[in-house]
Amino acid sequence: MNAPVTPESRALLEGKDLTMRFGGLVAMAEVDFSLRKGEVLGIIGPNGAGKSTLLNIITGLYVPSSGEVRLEGELLNGQPAHRIVAKGIARTFQSSRLFADLSVLDNVIIGRHTHMKTGIFEAIFNRRKAEAELDAAAELAEGLLKAVSRELHAQRHRPAGELPQADRRRLEIARALASEPKVLLLDEPSSGMDDSDTDALMDDIRSVCAERPELALMIIEHDMRLIASLPQRVLVLDYGQKLAEGTYEEVRLIPRVQEAYLGRKGAQHAQA
Numbered sequence: 001m002n003a004p005v006t007p008e009s010r011a012l013l014e015g016k017d018l019t020m021r022f023g024g025l026v027a028m029a030e031v032d033f034s035l036r037k038g039e040v041l042g043i044i045g046p047n048g049a050g051k052s053t054l055l056n057i058i059t060g061l062y063v064p065s066s067g068e069v070r071l072e073g074e075l076l077n078g079q080p081a082h083r084i085v086a087k088g089i090a091r092t093f094q095s096s097r098l099f100a101d102l103s104v105l106d107n108v109i110i111g112r113h114t115h116m117k118t119g120i121f122e123a124i125f126n127r128r129k130a131e132a133e134l135d136a137a138a139e140l141a142e143g144l145l146k147a148v149s150r151e152l153h154a155q156r157h158r159p160a161g162e163l164p165q166a167d168r169r170r171l172e173i174a175r176a177l178a179s180e181p182k183v184l185l186l187d188e189p190s191s192g193m194d195d196s197d198t199d200a201l202m203d204d205i206r207s208v209c210a211e212r213p214e215l216a217l218m219i220i221e222h223d224m225r226l227i228a229s230l231p232q233r234v235l236v237l238d239y240g241q242k243l244a245e246g247t248y249e250e251v252r253l254i255p256r257v258q259e260a261y262l263g264r265k266g267a268q269h270a271q272a
């Protein structure tokens with residue numbers, strides 16, 4: 001007998017039959033996925049497999065040629081990116097999108113903008129209200145920085161552009177969390193990091209998950225150490241199609257996955 005469908009086991013975020021064509025190129029073909037509250041899903045696949053395309057579809061940067069994405073049952077296709085953020089989906093990018101000249105703290109405050117209600121007229125004519133809202137955002141940003149990384153919090157008044165690569169990644173995560181998302185999408189969070197930075201990043205992600213048990217995460221990664229230890233489930237993409245899905249232990253045993261998707265280094269790790 002199937003387990004009963006409870007609100008907890010129902011998908012929080014769901015994609016069905018997602019297809020994305022760019023002219024004659026099919027970047028994604030009929031891909032399904034689902035993500036439950038509190039779950040961490042890893043997305044792997046070689047360069048050009050369609051991983052970023054999937055994130056771009058979910059976040060409204062791309063409108064799929066066909067198929068649908070739903071958050072808590074609500075259709076997201078065609079909604080603008082800022083509305084999708086307001087509904088509870090935040091992301092980080094492969095290449096940094098921080099405001100380099102602004103302080104670390106200000107970058108996190110900006111991540112809060114979807115929750116800020118003060119418009120330009122109120123900012124001019126009702127300064128007290130605008131200031132109170134900004135103070136509240138600054139307090140929340142301080143708390144987030146502390147929760148993500150105490151070292152980052154200690155650097156909160158530095159311009160973001162002066163941070164080392166690993167701290168920039170942490171800051172992007174803190175900024176994404178400022179919108180209080182239900183789903184957080186991380187696009188290659190460990191890219192450009194050495195093993196010790198990646199270990200520290202994994203600890204940060206674990207503590208974010210421990211503090212927010214309902215938060216669902218989707219992580220695109222090439223680093224198999226991270227994929228082996230964080231996600232409960234892994235989805236493997238290949239030329240825009242779903243090649244496999246399961247626990248890391250299950251997908252790593254598929255020979256094609258080992259050769260083509262984990263690469264030689266990954267395959268050695270998988271067999272260890």
Ligand SMILES: Nc1ncnc2c1ncn2[C@@H]1O[C@H](COP(=O)(O)OP(=O)(O)OP(=O)(O)O)[C@@H](O)[C@H]1O
Nearest residue numbers: 022025026027045046047048049050051052053054
């Ligand atoms: N805006 C676009 N216009 C045209 N082609 C695109 C566009 N975005 C992605 N593609 C193509 O779609 C395919 C999938 O690209 P995508 O960036 O999703 O792959 P990926 O798995 O994220 O790769 P990587 O690991 O290198 O980031 C590639 O062939 C890519 O060139």
